[in-house]
Amino acid sequence: MTAGATGLSAGTSRYKLSGGVTLLFATACGTAVANVYFAQPLLVTLGRDFSIGTATVGAVVTLTQVGYGLGLFFLVPLGDLLDRRRLVVAQLLLLAMALTAVGTAVSAALLLVGLTIVGLLAVVTQTLVAFAASLALPEERGQVVGLVTSGVVTGILLARTVSGLLADLAGWRSVYLSSAALACVLALALSRLLPPRSSAKAAATGYGQLLRSTLTLFARERLLRVRALLALLIFAAFSTLWSSVALPLSAPPLSLSHTEIGAFGLAGAVGALAATAAGRLNDRGFSQWTTGVGLALLTVSWLPLAFTRHSLWALAVGVIVLDLAVQAVHVTNQTLIYALHPEAGSRLIGGYMVFYSVGSASGAVAATTLYAVAGWTAVCALGAGISLLALLLWAVTRRGAPAASLTVAD
Structure with a gap:
């Protein structure tokens, strides 16, 4: 496979990702992760078609997240452990099969099992993020991770809008069948454009060792623990907004339609795309500054x-600032932790x-419960409190971070 065929230019022993291939990574990431969120605007319809009671229809979303x-x-x-190109292609093809099963399900049991498998395979998104980071030159890694992660956040934000529109036009099954077809197209494109990239120590490392070493990494790396806790908090804040904002918007005096509510996902996407600048700032050594500013903006x-x-208009401004802040911190987190042990x-x-x-699930449960008890102002107070806690965590831990410890491969 030549560098030209892959869309990558080869150096002496490195590859340089082209803009087109980086964009393909971002598109594949956004498309894959969107499958986790497609069901949210379809719950009423799914409950009616499969005779699932109101009290249990939430399992449609919960099982996908599980x-x-x-x-x-x-x-x-x-x-x-494995060749990442083959792993990505295989996961996308299996994801297409699972999406087809959901789109053709004839019983609630098949639907729920299919959605659980869809969630399981949608993590190809994170395999793609790690793959893109491994292909990027060190001095460009932040920029690449920023663009690819923008695809993830954009997929999350636009999933509800796309799902609602397709369901209105051609029924809810078209949402999953269309996504299955797109997954196949992406699998073909990625198989042709990406180079094989196997772990240098794959032959010496077993799957059990691989899982144990994940826990070992957390035990050894303070930076990983801190950045993981920041991720929990920022996505708890993110989910606090997006899991509950439809409630005040659909209630009087606003009484917006589902399409109008979904349009605010577009505002969020603008903020997410603007945060690609965070990757460039990380490449220039401003990771702590970017984190602090991002968490301050989030609050x-x-x-x-x-x-x-x-x-x-206030909602639109808040959505843009919140999503920009979350994206900036998230990109910074991933760039820093990947550099620990590429x-x-x-x-x-x-x-x-x-x-x-964990943060996303916790924020959703807390926000919807609190809204029912105390209303929208209380939800905003909760979101601000979580955001402030993240800012304080960063302020306390930003100094004295140890250097990366020895390579963990076994």
């Missing part, structure tokens, strides 16, 4: 969000993202 969490720990580390963003009932990149990112999953 599958994603399991995949982060059990599947993503395989990127350090401040809840002030305009508190005025959502009175001004949709040969263990998949384990590092997979373990880190487990904390993202």
